[in-house]
Amino acid sequence: MTSTASPGLRRTARLLGLASTGLGVAMLRDPEGVARVAGVDDSDTAVPVITVVGARELVHAAGLLAGRPGWAWTRVAGDAMDLIAMGRALADRRGDRYRRLRTATVAVGVLALVDLGTALRSSRSRDEGPATDLPPTAPWKRAIAVSAATTVNKPPAEVYRYWRNLENLPTFMAHVREIRTPDGGRRSHWVAEAPGRRTVEWDAEVVEDRPDRLIRWRSTGDADIENTGSVEFVAAPGGRGTEVRVHLAYAQPAGRLGKVVATLFGEDPGQQVRDDLSRFKQVLETGQVVRSEGSPEGPFARRLLTQRPAHPRP
């Protein structure tokens, strides 16, 4: 599950996209007219510059109308270029042309503020993630929250029992190297792989344990990655096994560790959890992670892009 922009933000972005379309079309169809309105019709370079700017406006429009508020940043960059060019032109103009250019510059300035506001909002909405998906034990404002589900063809008690023995988890969690449970299961120590052959470690405790139903846990103390999560086991209807639903949240501290968390889970953190659950299902149903020569790790997001040829390896 990944975050999405709010409807209000998308609406503003669309309006900016429409504005870009209008400006772009006008500039491409009648650059001389636009030059007259802006008071720069005395310049030899005005028409080619306006034509290029018109084409650029259509690029902004394409991104914004495709529902990507982040493209407002391209408009911000464009506004900066335009305002610099107009400011220079303003210095050489007098009289009626000066007044027309000044009006145009103020209009661009106002639009630039709207663009900047939209761009900043789009970036913020990306950072925060879907706060509503955070499990109730998550104490942070900025986090990566993911959830995933699978159905396992075994009764809830058996599925719960396998998961509750936390030392089993590295069997199907690709990035978790080892889990130790010194006191028999409430506390655990996790060692996970991080990029650059480094490892990250944390202690965790089970904060809620309802046999055959639910396990909820969170990291404790000075964790390299603060995290919390839950896994729920519900009998699927009509003897279809057990629905397993996982919710995870990772604190996303600013700076170095924030980056570690982000790269640890790749571009789509949900993908990694879904892959873990695929392997979980395989292990419970078939007793093993299913490997092929093309995908020797079993289901694994990164491997999908770098498949090995399907022939044996020495």
Added chain:
Amino acid sequence: MLANQWMGKEDLEVNEVPDPRILNDRDAIVRITSTAICGSDLHLYDGYIPTMRKGDILGHEFMGEVVEVGKGVGNLRAGDRVVVPFTISCGACLSCSRELFSLCENSNPNHRIAEKVMGHSPAGLFGYSHMMGGYPGGQAQYARVPFADVGPIKIEDGLPDEQVLFLSDIFPTGYMGAEMCDIQPGDVVAVWGAGPVGQFAIASAKMLGAERVIAIDRFGYRLDKARQAGATDVLDYEEVTVLEALQELTAGRGPDACIDAVGMEAHSAIGPLHAYDRAKQATRLETERPHALREAIMACRNGGTVSIIGVYGGLMDKFPIGSLMNRSLTVRTGQTHMQRYMRPLLDRIRNGDIDPSFVVSHTMPLTEAPEGFRMFRDKQDECNKIVLKP
């Protein structure tokens, strides 16, 4: 070992590659004694199935002798003679426990790719692209067989390879195509495509009690094989208008069931229509050339059944949904649920109900696989079915 590798579109090479080894406890390694080229291999050869990689070993119809088993395989031992089904099934997921073996939920480690194309993923297949698991195929001297405790069937009597090899795919596939027609006394079944799968569908439709079976193809030698398999009538679609001929043969009712044993690379006698689909397929605007399927739907009697066993990969155009919906047709389809059929069909071979070796037209060494693919694709030398000997 030697293996037939896909190096690109219409480019195969038989090369030395490392021997397979056990990766999972439930694997077996099989030394292959016979392997065949399937019509669906031609879709790979012609470059129509996405997610192939240079070096992939082809082949999904094979049999041989077990040489090694993982410690999770209790039912097989080194020395056992086995036929391996082309689908890989775990035997434990909900689909497998409902005998929908080709929908195994665990055997495709690359299910994410298939989900992008199809919504959900079917089972992993041997030698049939990375979307279907990235498993090496059986056109080789050895193969690793995952879930060997669920898939392979032991051949304990002295039946020759040629009689049991086709239990690996095309006999069960043709049989399931006929079984899905739910044949009732008096039924007329029409089969598009008189290749080996169509020939087994024809033979199976007869076995299941069809009154008449009509074969449709454009190659005389294939229509002859169809007659040999049990077809009561044959239609050459380059000679007759199929819809009219079927109306004529069924006195206006249309066949009760229509089997599409052609799939995505169909030909049409109607030049402009063929050119249209060919062009769209070449530019990847559709993945299929579904002439046979369109015709099967239009031909089927009101309330009849269309059974699709020809392979399709993605999306098609000009699908006659109006005909399908308004005339209460039933569509049944699927990759073959192999483990459901292998045992009963082996019994039919033993009883002498059928001798599947009738489809074989050529036997050649594995090293000649690239030449075999060319012959088979271009229908040279009345090529019907090629068995390769590693």
